[in-house]
Amino acid sequence: MQIGSSQILRKAAKYLLIGLAILYLLDWSVFKVRGTPMGSVTVEQYVKMPLKGNKVEYDYTGTMETSCSRTVFPQYSASQWNLPCWWVEQHKKHWQ
Numbered sequence: 001m002q003i004g005s006s007q008i009l010r011k012a013a014k015y016l017l018i019g020l021a022i023l024y025l026l027d028w029s030v031f032k033v034r035g036t037p038m039g040s041v042t043v044e045q046y047v048k049m050p051l052k053g054n055k056v057e058y059d060y061t062g063t064m065e066t067s068c069s070r071t072v073f074p075q076y077s078a079s080q081w082n083l084p085c086w087w088v089e090q091h092k093k094h095w096q
Helices: 004-034 085-090
Strands: 038-051 055-069 073-075 081-082 091-096
Touching: 004 073, 038 085, 055 081, 055 085, 055 091
Parallel strands: 038 091
Antiparallel strands: 038 055, 073 081
16 A cells, blocks of 8 residues: 555644644643743844835834743743743844
8 A cells, every 4th residue: 555645744744733732732831830930131122114205214212121931932921922032032123
């Protein structure tokens, strides 16, 4: 009996999703057991201002402390979704 490539892809996608779900549940349970470990990272904020002639000006508005979770995946805490600190540290410039 021969297995088609579409069946192999479906099985691989199924096992990948199951693995990610298990990893997320483990990450969430460690987050809750540790008492919702939160951190903060200083980020730079910029505002995008439209000008005449379809031009755009970017203004620096300063720095701000952003809360983040010390996890692998984003977690919901304090009535908001918190990005992982490793992600926020790599993306310190926020555009509005």
